[in-house]
Amino acid sequence: MSHKRRMCALICYSLLLLLNLHTVVAAACHADDQSGLLAFKAAIKHDPTKILATWKPGTDCCTWNGITCRDARVTSVYLSAPEDAPGAYLAGHISPAISKLRFLDGLYLLDLKNISGRIPDSLFTLPDLQFVYLENNKLSGLIPFEFGNLTKLYSLSLAGNRFVGRIPSSLGALTQLNQLKLGGNLLNGPVPAAIGNLTTLTYLGLQNNMLIGRVPNFSTLKNLLFLYLSGNSFSGPIPASIASLAPKLVDLTLGRNNLTGRIPDFFSKFKSLDTLDLSSNRLTGTVPKSFANLTKIFNLDLSRNLLVDPFPSLFVKGIESLDLSYNRFNLGTIPKWVQSSPIIYSLKLARCGLRMRMEDFKPAETYFYDYIDLSENEITGSPVQLLNQTEYLVSFRGSGNKLKFDFEKLRFAKTLTELDLSRNLVYGKVPSAVAQLKKLNVSYNHLCGKLPTTSFSASAFVGNDCLCGSPLGACR
């Protein structure tokens, strides 16, 4: 997930929280709510960063961390352990006593990591529930079919847990549902046809499960903006029915499945498409000329298919990330529409048949570059100039080319953590600056001299002319 998306999720949650906050009133909370929350706390066995410290008997539960009330009744429980709170988690299970919160409309248990066990049946006796976010925990078992009883649900997220089995058809009864997020579980079987009933969905996330069968016909989901189906075992072609999601769809991910056939010609209808991921399938043929009309595309990943030339020229104003690696392209040079992008941060063109001098890659803007992968091409010359301009580069991969330059002249951005120059014609000494990297591979070049002190293994340095010192043999 991109930073952008992570920010959005955070802002959306915060907004929901704010909307709820203004309804807080002074009156002390209802005794049932208080005892329900204390039972919830009792089922939490570890809380190392004291997320629940304010949850104390004898105090007004409406003032407790994460609690929102309306007319002295708890309407929302919002607990999270975000990435910027390292070491924060809750371990334990969800107490069935949660059902004492009769007026609950939002249950948010976000990124708490170690909440495990099943979802208690009693949750389904809370008919006012509209927002259920149980994301990134360790909840397990089948997805209870009783979710179909919560017909007021507006958002349901069980993403990032350990749910198994099939997606229950009963979810088709949730006709108010706007977001359904089930990604990152262990779900299998086909997607039930009943999902087609959820015509108000704007977000459907089923990625990173073990779902099988054809990509479903989602043509009834006319409001869909975000459709994530990557990392499953969907097979067959990209269905024609996808075209009916144009022009609204913003994100479509179908990567890491088992899709075959050609890329259909309808993508130019997707005037709002921002992200398209078709990577790691078995797609064949050419990329349709109509891709030229994807003028808003920011993230395009077609890597690891069996696609062939010619690759169309895109009229996109600014691509942010592009991955065409490991197809059967012979691009020759890096396309102009890529070099001219003012906002690109990730360029991956490994094994794309590039036959060029590194010096001829002159990106219009280098400020945002984080990742460059040009491995397995026939690139000659030196990346010294490029790496001198890419101030915030994190990773440069250029293995398996004909790069020929003095390694000691290479300037390392402070942010650089990965450098792969293996199987090139690099000469000179290994500079001590490599010690800042987390990953290094300069094997099979023409390097010489004593190695600086690093923790890299010998395989990072083997196959050079006369390198010596730990982890290789002692210098003579």
Ligand SMILES: *[C@@H]1O[C@H](CO)[C@@H](O)[C@H](O)[C@H]1NC(C)=O
């Ligand atoms: C939390 O989960 C991690 C990863 O599964 C595990 O190693 C750790 O022991 C758990 N901690 C507690 C207190 O449950």
Ligand SMILES: *[C@@H]1O[C@H](CO)[C@@H](O)[C@H](O)[C@H]1NC(C)=O
């Ligand atoms: C769910 O609804 C069904 C009928 O639609 C009902 O029989 C069942 O008792 C309900 N379950 C719960 C937990 O309320």
Ligand SMILES: *[C@@H]1O[C@H](CO)[C@@H](O)[C@H](O)[C@H]1NC(C)=O
């Ligand atoms: C889906 O909608 C159809 C009719 O549109 C209905 O017959 C069916 O029961 C619904 N499925 C579910 C699971 O609600």
Ligand SMILES: *[C@@H]1O[C@H](CO)[C@@H](O)[C@H](O)[C@H]1NC(C)=O
């Ligand atoms: C993809 O399909 C092939 C045969 O069509 C099958 O052997 C393979 O297991 C499938 N891979 C996945 C990840 O589903």
Ligand SMILES: *[C@@H]1O[C@H](CO)[C@@H](O)[C@H](O)[C@H]1NC(C)=O
């Ligand atoms: C998809 O389903 C819709 C309605 O359910 C139907 O009209 C349409 O023909 C289907 N499309 C394809 C390509 O199967």
Ligand SMILES: *[C@@H]1O[C@H](CO)[C@@H](O)[C@H](O)[C@H]1NC(C)=O
């Ligand atoms: C792009 O769209 C325009 C108008 O929408 C159309 O005339 C043109 O043929 C399209 N180009 C391609 C390559 O599909």
Ligand SMILES: *[C@@H]1O[C@H](CO)[C@@H](O)[C@H](O)[C@H]1NC(C)=O
């Ligand atoms: C690297 O950039 C600096 C200025 O930012 C410049 O002075 C220097 O000559 C450049 N070095 C190379 C090898 O291009």
Ligand SMILES: *[C@@H]1O[C@H](CO)[C@@H](O)[C@H](O)[C@H]1NC(C)=O
């Ligand atoms: C370094 O690169 C070589 C050749 O590309 C490869 O065989 C080896 O596994 C790599 N070693 C490391 C540590 O990445």
